Each structure stands twice: as structure tokens, then as C-alpha cells.
Amino acid sequence: MASGMRLELIQVPVSDIDRAKAFYVEQVGFTADHDHQVSDELRFVQLTPPGSACSIALTSGAHQMKPGSVEGLQMVVDDAEQSRAELAARGVEVSDVQVFPWGSFVFFQDLDGNGWALQAMTHR
Numbered sequence: 001m002a003s004g005m006r007l008e009l010i011q012v013p014v015s016d017i018d019r020a021k022a023f024y025v026e027q028v029g030f031t032a033d034h035d036h037q038v039s040d041e042l043r044f045v046q047l048t049p050p051g052s053a054c055s056i057a058l059t060s061g062a063h064q065m066k067p068g069s070v071e072g073l074q075m076v077v078d079d080a081e082q083s084r085a086e087l088a089a090r091g092v093e094v095s096d097v098q099v100f101p102w103g104s105f106v107f108f109q110d111l112d113g114n115g116w117a118l119q120a121m122t123h124r
Contacts, residue, residue: 009046010073012056013065014112020058021045023111027090030056049075068113080104080120 014020024030030047033055037043041061048055052075077083080097084106087094095107104120 007054009055009057010070011063011065012058012070012073012110012114013063013067014058014110014114015067016111017043017045017058017060019111021047024056024058027092028087029090068110071115072117073115074117074119077118077120080106080118083118083120 012020021032021035024047025032028049030049032045033048034044034046036045039061043060044062045058046055047058056073081104084094084097087106087108092108095105098105098107101122103122106118108116108118110116
């Protein structure tokens with residue numbers, strides 16, 4: 001495709017935008033890029049993981065997805081043990097590091113149950 005395509009924004013359905021924003025910024029370490037109340041029905045919050053070209057959007061009034069219905073969101077990290085320790089120190093409930101032939105993983109959920117994985121690649 002001549003124009004190229006980039007995945008740069010993923011909707012993450014949550015029940016309480018303020019609570020979710022605090023979790024992702026204060027506990028997981030995302031950067032708060034935008035927080036706009038577009039209308040009485042529509043609010044748009046964009047958050048970005050450190051070093052990522054892809055952000056998440058927490059919105060009200062923009063979609064029909066149920067809070068907590070997203071599974072399989074995955075971020076690549078340099079060190080699974082270190083990432084796990086940092087998240088645990090910030091109060092995030094994280095799994096133990098699980099090692100597979102394709103990488104080391106740490107799993108956690110946000111406050112609504114949206115599922116995340118952190119993958120440390122063993123090789124590229």
C-alpha cells in the first residue's frame with residue numbers, strides 16, 4: 001500500500017474514565033496526551049505507553065463496547081522481571097513472569113478487567 005498504514009489508537013472500554021485514567025497514568029505509567037469533554041455525551045481521553053507509537057483511548061459516548069471486554073492487548077518491554085517489579089511497586093496486580101519459547105510474559109488487568117500482556121522478546 002503506497003500510503004502505508006499505522007495502528008496508532010486502540011479503544012479501551014471502561015466504566016469510569018477518571019478512575020481508569022488514574023490507573024493507567026499513576027500506576028501503569030502511561031502519559032496523558034489529551035482529555036477533552038467534546039459534548040455532554042462525549043469525552044475523549046488519549047493515553048500513551050512510554051516509548052510507544054500507539055495510544056489507547058478511553059471514551060464515553062463513542063462506542064458500544066462493554067467495559068472490560070478487551071483481551072489480548074500486548075506491549076513489548078525490554079525486561080519482563082523489571083517491568084513486573086515496577087508495576088507491582090505501583091500497586092498493579094501482576095502475574096509472575098511466565099517464560100515461553102517466544103518470550104517472557106507478565107499479565108495484568110485494568111480495573112474493569114481489560115487484559116494486558118507485557119512481552120520481553122527472547123529474540124527478533
